[in-house]
Amino acid sequence: MSIFDTDQKLPELELSPLQKERLEYRPSICDSLQNLEGIDFQENGLPLTDAAIVPSFTQLSYRKTVIFAKSEKQCAPLKVGVVLSGGQAAGGHNVISGLYDALIELNPDSTLIGFLNGPGGIIRNKTLEITKELLANFRNQGGFDLIGSGRTKVETPEQFKAAHHAVNENELDGLIIVGGDDSNTNAAFLAEYFYSLGCKTCVVGVPKTIDGDLQNEAIELPFGFDTACKTYSEIIGNIARDCISAKKYYYFIKLMGRSASHITLECALQSQPNLALIGEEIEAKKMKLSDVVQQLADLVKDRSKLGFDYGVVLVPEGIVEFMPDIRALILELNKMLARGSADAVMLERTFNALDKINYVISKLSAETRDSYKLLPQDIQLQLLIDRDPHGNVQVSRIDSERLLMQLTRELLTRTDPSIKFSCQPIFCGYEGRSSLPSNFDANYCYNLGRLAALLVARKRSGFMVSFGKLAKPVDSWEPRVTPLVAMLTVEERDGKAKVVIKKALVDLKGKAFADFAQKRTTWRLKDQYCQRGPIQFFGPSELTDTVPLSLVLNRG
């Protein structure tokens, strides 16, 4: 028996005094969304749609974009479903609260249901009615546990049918999908599918991901990023203070963020480490693994000359995938190890680990051979043995901070054996996804939910909600509704053309990166660690209502 097949039993979590205090927090509502009844949308031009995706979206591509307009419409009772998709991000419960409060405000007879444990809950039509009483214990709280989350996708024709069945069965006016790039691409396909069937259910997307890589002209920031970065920066600041007190260790701190280094950049701006690796820069500069290791060794050597045998280094978890040589190596290995190939057969017949490795070395191109040889033996072997169901090398399994530590140590031992280099790996990960949301995320999510409710009330489907001017006080935030299709494009993923929302990378020409690039020269040798400390929910608003520094710099 799995929990996914049982009806949701809400755990009886015991609330801490702070959690109870946070239940009382009233999120601010931006001026433009104060009076929902007075707002409608009017149609505008066609969305700017990538030609490659038009064939997949014959309905949505020709639906007009909308702009805000005045209204005096009464709203009939609404029935809306909400689903949380993918990894947790602080504020999910506030999207639901904002949605619920707005639906009741629009018509007190409206109802909200949650699909349980992610999109799988839509397919299986597993739901929970979200009542005022139930919500009372989840306002401004972390986690996604009110309705759970999951990574199942609505992909096959049967799953689309099941989703249609679920929204029909529940007579839904709207389906709110809270997720990252993949889930919102999914939302677009669902909206298209429902349209084509004449189904009344409006699909609305809400941008969520701590990684921060769901950004574009319309979306300044996905929710959860702020709280995650504040939680990580607290830890990094504490460790940096410990570092400079004991003067003993290098801390290699790995941060979440596989496809982009937004978290690392924001945490660097907040905590001012000696070095922060930014994947996008490594890619742009075509830095190989050996170049990065050399950069690290140089840091250690230069600091050692000043008497500092300690330091703080930030590493985004996906760093190795930005290195051109490692990327080429992975491609070659995937080809070489493809099921049934002569090399794969040969390797399967080779039992001794060293023989396997030597065989691979003999077969690699001159370009990638050295990079493979640089890897520690256990990782060399891991890449050959540990493969995903499609037979691909699982580069994401490499602990990047430990790899860089080990290679830096080896290089220093060879070149400068007298230098003291003691090192500790740290991982800032799961603790940042379900923290109590910062005021910023609590407010942002509440307004996102509110705007999503309005779209459903006005029967607009296939839109993503977001806000502009997020770096300003909540009052002046600008609600935005953007056609999902306008965010879609076609990319090659795993060798296949796929409709996707492009992941937003760190903009090396943006102001946030420029600010970092200018300051880091000082941070490298002069310790200017900054300890932001734990998130504060009381006290002066300069403490409680801060927004991400990279947001202020890039969009402020």
Next chain:
Amino acid sequence: MSIFDTDQKLPELELSPLQKERLEYRPSICDSLQNLEGIDFQENGLPLTDAAIVPSFTQLSYRKTVIFAKSEKQCAPLKVGVVLSGGQAAGGHNVISGLYDALIELNPDSTLIGFLNGPGGIIRNKTLEITKELLANFRNQGGFDLIGSGRTKVETPEQFKAAHHAVNENELDGLIIVGGDDSNTNAAFLAEYFYSLGCKTCVVGVPKTIDGDLQNEAIELPFGFDTACKTYSEIIGNIARDCISAKKYYYFIKLMGRSASHITLECALQSQPNLALIGEEIEAKKMKLSDVVQQLADLVKDRSKLGFDYGVVLVPEGIVEFMPDIRALILELNKMLARGSADAVMLERTFNALDKINYVISKLSAETRDSYKLLPQDIQLQLLIDRDPHGNVQVSRIDSERLLMQLTRELLTRTDPSIKFSCQPIFCGYEGRSSLPSNFDANYCYNLGRLAALLVARKRSGFMVSFGKLAKPVDSWEPRVTPLVAMLTVEERDGKAKVVIKKALVDLKGKAFADFAQKRTTWRLKDQYCQRGPIQFFGPSELTDTVPLSLVLNRG
């Protein structure tokens, strides 16, 4: 060039808004220490001294204990030195602030110097004068970086001489040693040595250690424990909330605390995990490694029956050292591998790893053989190869949470292969030592420093400062001064008789453990995770002025 030989260059740390706010916090002073001028000490009976230590302390053993008395003494200007010893603990800078403010209050011409980077700074007579201006940026701040810390001990006759030279050279009336059990044992030896030379410098000890194992009748708690446990409980609470949202992983969270499990017990009371291993209980129940693994597998199985394939488990870092079989194994291995023994020679001649392991297995006693065989191969080998300078096995290098994860997975794969067991290791460590001190630690340390200053003013040497009734509001805390010799005893460590302060273990008959033991039956299968959230410095005092739960239960 090492930093230890240069004069201290204070790093130009950039203060965050919260750090700046904390500079303004005024620690509360307990009622009894409000008017220092009015307090003196009068002699009482002889200290209760362990007979075995009397020969080492012919001076201190016969110095009388003291009790508080009234005074109207004027105090001449004082010159005092302070040193921070060992691992960081939140509040160190407040010991220094309390000390400084009290010295100035007693006589405005008093001066305070810090010995740099730990007791090594005494030996090398490296000092920094601590002025009001300098302190202004360190009040209520984390870390030990104003003067640094270190683990060098004053041990050899030359080092004692050097220490005497340093206190003479600086004409010190007092030397305040802030440290754990070892450093305070050291303080006793220094006090004895100075007495025997007729040196005027009074030595005073201040109890510090996040591990919480420096406790006794006089000391309710060392400083730093509260902030560390709050920092860890924030992380654990966040992870538990993430766990119950995704319902995907078991988190094995390792917590600092090698010799005792106080941190794990306190964090368990605060965060209510499904299981928390307490080393002292494992020792009392003579649980072997295989028993603990069985207990973990049973947890996973029982939860799986209810549909819960996720959970939170707390593991103190020193857990394996509490298991009788592992302890016996280590003793046998240390004997077997002793330099020059026939076995050691044999093993050195054996190159193949598996052959080494098999040789050891053939030589182990029946009692320990199975436990060694249970260990994963890399740890079996690590125990043979990775030894400390004395040739001893480095059991502390074993990552206990990863070991237990791996063995639990192996057991489940053998016995219940259908059960889903995905697991993530987490380590709560360095980020808890240099956090911004909680109000409790900020107040506690400030009062400790104040009391230490008073002892020097009244020319009392060889005492430890502490407070009673810590679970009550600061006003009613009771200052205590206890002869260091009364805390000393003789223990066998590494095969030698040694004067030590006994490490305080978790009291299995205490109320804190009883409370935990009663509640954990519920927590095991019913998720009652509690998310305490980040330390708050503003807002209701129920949030800002909490004290450790185990303190309230055991001493409240």
